[in-house]
Amino acid sequence: MIGVLKGLVQTWKTHWRPRVTVQYPDERLPLQPRYMGFPGLMWDAEHDEPFCTGCQVCMRHCPTQCMTVTMMDNPKFADDTSKRRKIIDYFSINQSRCIACSICVEVCNFEAIEMTHIFEKANYYPDVVVDLPDLLQMSADHRAHKDTMPSRETRDQL
Amino acid sequence: MNLTIPFDPAIRILILAAVVFNVVLILTYVERKVLGHIQQRLGPMRTGFHGILQAPADAVKLMFKEDLTPNSADRLVYQLAPFLVFVPIFMMFITIPLTATLVVQNLDLGLFYLVALSSLHIVGLLMAGWGSDNKYALLGGVRSAAQLISYELPLAFAVMGVVLLTGTLNLTTIVHNQALVPLVVLQPLGFVIFLIASLAEMGRTPFDIPMAESEVVGGPWVEYSGMRWAIFFLGEYASLFASCALMVVLYLGGWMVPFAGGLDPITGTIIGAAWFLLKTMLLVFFVFWLRGTLPRLRIDQLMAFAWKMLIPFSFLNLILTAWALVYGDELPSLLPFIHPAGSWLIVAGSVATVLFAYAVHRQTRRSA
Numbered sequence: 187m188i189g190v191l192k193g194l195v196q197t198w199k200t201h202w203r204p205r206v207t208v209q210y211p212d213e214r215l216p217l218q219p220r221y222m223g224f225p226g227l228m229w230d231a232e233h234d235e236p237f238c239t240g241c242q243v244c245m246r247h248c249p250t251q252c253m254t255v256t257m258m259d260n261p262k263f264a265d266d267t268s269k270r271r272k273i274i275d276y277f278s279i280n281q282s283r284c285i286a287c288s289i290c291v292e293v294c295n296f297e298a299i300e301m302t303h304i305f306e307k308a309n310y311y312p313d314v315v316v317d318l319p320d321l322l323q324m325s326a327d328h329r330a331h332k333d334t335m336p337s338r339e340t341r342d343q344l
Numbered sequence: 345m346n347l348t349i350p351f352d353p354a355i356r357i358l359i360l361a362a363v364v365f366n367v368v369l370i371l372t373y374v375e376r377k378v379l380g381h382i383q384q385r386l387g388p389m390r391t392g393f394h395g396i397l398q399a400p401a402d403a404v405k406l407m408f409k410e411d412l413t414p415n416s417a418d419r420l421v422y423q424l425a426p427f428l429v430f431v432p433i434f435m436m437f438i439t440i441p442l443t444a445t446l447v448v449q450n451l452d453l454g455l456f457y458l459v460a461l462s463s464l465h466i467v468g469l470l471m472a473g474w475g476s477d478n479k480y481a482l483l484g485g486v487r488s489a490a491q492l493i494s495y496e497l498p499l500a501f502a503v504m505g506v507v508l509l510t511g512t513l514n515l516t517t518i519v520h521n522q523a524l525v526p527l528v529v530l531q532p533l534g535f536v537i538f539l540i541a542s543l544a545e546m547g548r549t550p551f552d553i554p555m556a557e558s559e560v561v562g563g564p565w566v567e568y569s570g571m572r573w574a575i576f577f578l579g580e581y582a583s584l585f586a587s588c589a590l591m592v593v594l595y596l597g598g599w600m601v602p603f604a605g606g607l608d609p610i611t612g613t614i615i616g617a618a619w620f621l622l623k624t625m626l627l628v629f630f631v632f633w634l635r636g637t638l639p640r641l642r643i644d645q646l647m648a649f650a651w652k653m654l655i656p657f658s659f660l661n662l663i664l665t666a667w668a669l670v671y672g673d674e675l676p677s678l679l680p681f682i683h684p685a686g687s688w689l690i691v692a693g694s695v696a697t698v699l700f701a702y703a704v705h706r707q708t709r710r711s712a
Binding site for chain 2: 187188189190193194196197198200201202203204205206207209
């Protein structure tokens with residue numbers, strides 16, 4: 187009986203407390219700097235090509251085997267504008283299988299792949315397989331908010 | 345009282361139906377908002393200003409959903425059940441007076457009629473439980489039958505105190521008897537028992553065992569969808585409002601605004617109705633508040649509470665009331681300025697209420 191009254195007092199007090207939830211699509215909580223969304227591929231602005239050489243180490247380490255990677259000879263190596271012999275030809279991630287575990291980022295020898303903050307991929311007609319241009323675009327979008335990201339440049343400081 | 349609503353009864357019932365539907369819409373919205381704030385959320389926010397159109401949106405959604413009947417269901421029983429739940433509850437509104445003039449049909453046996461109707465929708469719930477051919481539905485139906493029949497008794501016995509005091513079953517006359525002082529002062533124990541028992545009658549927390557979502561996944565409602573489910577829902581909220589309105593009529597003085605004699609009829613009616621609705625909404629808020637606070641009882645706790653606590657104490661209330669009415673006037677008054685019988689009622693009722701609270705305290709401590 188006393189417990190019931192105590193409970194009523196408690197809920198009465200809670201009723202007037204400010205809310206703790208956020209009206210999600212209109213306002214969002216800030217993501218942590220190392221938040222792991224879907225992986226994206228980074229762009230080497232210096233040589234105007236992706237960092238990725240298509241070495242397939244991420245593909246082989248992926249626990250859900252959601253990646254497909256193929257390699258090709260780098261045309262820019264032939265005319266001496268780049269040091270990379272090989273370059274990525276085709277790269278796709280099946281985002282319905284990706285578990286955003288960051289293992290591909292850990293194993294990458296060229297620091298060419300990163301975890302973006304992108305996680306809202308719901309769609310009426312989901313194109314779950316994301317290919318190279320989209321992956322590069324995801325990373326580029328992500329890097330537009332540079333203050334909160336563990337990129338190539340800032341990763342060592344974190 | 346002669347009625348001044350200038351329509352014939354059929355039109356009055358149509359107006360009543362519209363009012364009940366709108367009240368239910370408002371109640372669902374208010375409940376979600378209150379629960380949301382108790383849980384430090386905002387509740388519905390996306391449809392209209394602060395989600396105010398959420399309830400109509402839900403109603404429209406339910407109307408357009410498919411009305412499924414399980415293959416193995418007992419078709420007739422299954423499809424009839426929602427109406428048998430809703431109709432008795434809707435019929436309860438007919439004699440509940442908003443003010444002396446705003447009532448569909450003032451019955452001389454109004455209270456008797458209400459008590460009779462309030463146990464009728466058990467049949468519908470049992471039919472829903474049986475007809476669905478679903479073990480959860482059957483469990484829920486049987487539970488609701490056990491619960492509602494058990495709590496019917498203390499409810500009726502608590503009301504008996506009011507009947508003894510006012511000497512009538514006519515709800516309008518009962519309210520007129522409370523012009524000076526609301527009956528809750530003379531019948532504190534009766535009010536508490538009536539409140540608890542009607543919580544169980546409404547199937548609200550902590551007595552929502554028949555519909556327990558986490559145990560029997562909605563009880564008799566499991567298999568229903570679309571409009572039939574909406575009718576069940578309508579019935580539940582309509583009975584919530586009817587019970588709260590009845591509490592206001594029987595115990596809280598109805599539309600009798602204190603210190604407002606001598607108003608002209610129309611203003612008096614408006615103010616009285618507003619006062620009545622305010623009190624009803626406060627009670628409704630209390631019910632929602634309880635829902636946000638208390639966990640559900642176990643089925644054995646529920647039955648023990650009805651048979652070991654509420655029924656003995658409702659007998660006690662009845663006996664005390666009868667005793668004070670018969671012998672109270674021969675005794676000296678206990679309180680200044682108060683009629684001896686009234687003073688004995690107030691004192692005895694308060695003592696009995698404290699006793700009741702203590703007994704509940706012991707009971708809940710032992711069974712915890």
